[in-house]
Amino acid sequence: EAGVVQSPRYKIIEKKQPVAFWCNPISGHNTLYWYLQNLGQGPELLIRYENEEAVDDSQLPKDRFSAERLKGVDSTLKIQPAELGDSAVYLCASSEGGFYNEQFFGPGTRLTVL
Amino acid sequence: KQEVTQIPAALSVPEGENLVLNCSFTDSAIYNLQWFRQDPGKGLTSLLLIQSSQREQTSGRLNASLDKSSGRSTLYIAASQPGDSATYLCAAGGDRDDKIIFGKGTRLHILP
Numbered sequence: 001e002a003g004v005v006q007s008p009r010y011k012i013i014e015k016k017q018p019v020a021f022w023c024n025p026i027s028g029h030n031t032l033y034w035y036l037q038n039l040g041q042g043p044e045l046l047i048r049y050e051n052e053e054a055v056d057d058s059q060l061p062k063d064r065f066s067a068e069r070l071k072g073v074d075s076t077l078k079i080q081p082a083e084l085g086d087s088a089v090y091l092c093a094s095s096e097g098g099f100y101n102e103q104f105f106g107p108g109t110r111l112t113v114l
Numbered sequence: 115k116q117e118v119t120q121i122p123a124a125l126s127v128p129e130g131e132n133l134v135l136n137c138s139f140t141d142s143a144i145y146n147l148q149w150f151r152q153d154p155g156k157g158l159t160s161l162l163l164i165q166s167s168q169r170e171q172t173s174g175r176l177n178a179s180l181d182k183s184s185g186r187s188t189l190y191i192a193a194s195q196p197g198d199s200a201t202y203l204c205a206a207g208g209d210r211d212d213k214i215i216f217g218k219g220t221r222l223h224i225l226p
Contacts, residue, residue: 004157033214042118042203042216043158056212091157099212100145100165103205105157 002026004106006092012112018080021109025073025094033103034067034077035091043091048099049075079111087113116141116208120217128225129196135189135220137204142182146207149178149189151200152219158203161189166209194224 005024013019025032030051035043046065048056051072060067064083069075079086089108095101117140127133137147146165150158162171162178164187170179177190191198203219 006157040218042205042218044216045214093158099207099214102160102163103148103158103214104160105150107157110155 004092004094004104006090006106006109008109009107010110010112012114013082014114015084016081018078019082019111020079021077021090021092021111023075023077023092023106025075025092026096026104029094029096029104030072031095031098031101032069032075033093033095033099034075035093037089037091037108039088046077050098082111082113084113087111116144116206116211116213116215118204118206118215118217120202120204120220122220123218124221124223126223126225127194129194131194132190132192133194133222135191135202135222137187137189137206137217139185139187139206139215141206141208141210142185143209144182144206145209147178147180147187148205148207149176149187150203150205152203153200161202196224196226198222199224 032049034046037043047060049069067077091108093103093105095103119138148163149161164180175192180187201219201221205216
């Protein structure tokens, strides 16, 4: 069974540029999460989807971040414009049947903003 | 607001020793607690998930326990091996606010 797929694995951009990350969850997993992880820290939730509905986006900086999961399968996270402080690893995870269940993570996208 | 703490931040032990990693949480109203390992530059790998009604879970050389009343979980690793070297993170799922809060992790180094 394929795991959570993320692309790209690495991205280097200059500040004020836009960037997008893509995630394909494990087949059949209706819950999808986007996390941000800074060096030496645990992941922090940005947004959680149940199917195509964003049920928790309270930690998403909505002035520059946006996300979508149009058909309830794969998802895209966008930053526009990027700032120096956005440099971090962006992790996608999925779980089956809601957030009470085990989460499985993708390899992450390491973003560097210059 | 839930806070999750993992102490120590780093740990080095000789190969073959049994060891315990600690995770504490401030709000006992959790629905589950999950342990992960993270290798450098990689995503998180799920190790064990303990539901709030359970006291422990076991997988191979790993055993995780949960004591909600004291706000603690431990991950026991038996007969440690160099391949166990990684960062171990715990995450508590909140029953009040449906938030999943991670600790900062314990960096484990097993000395050959």
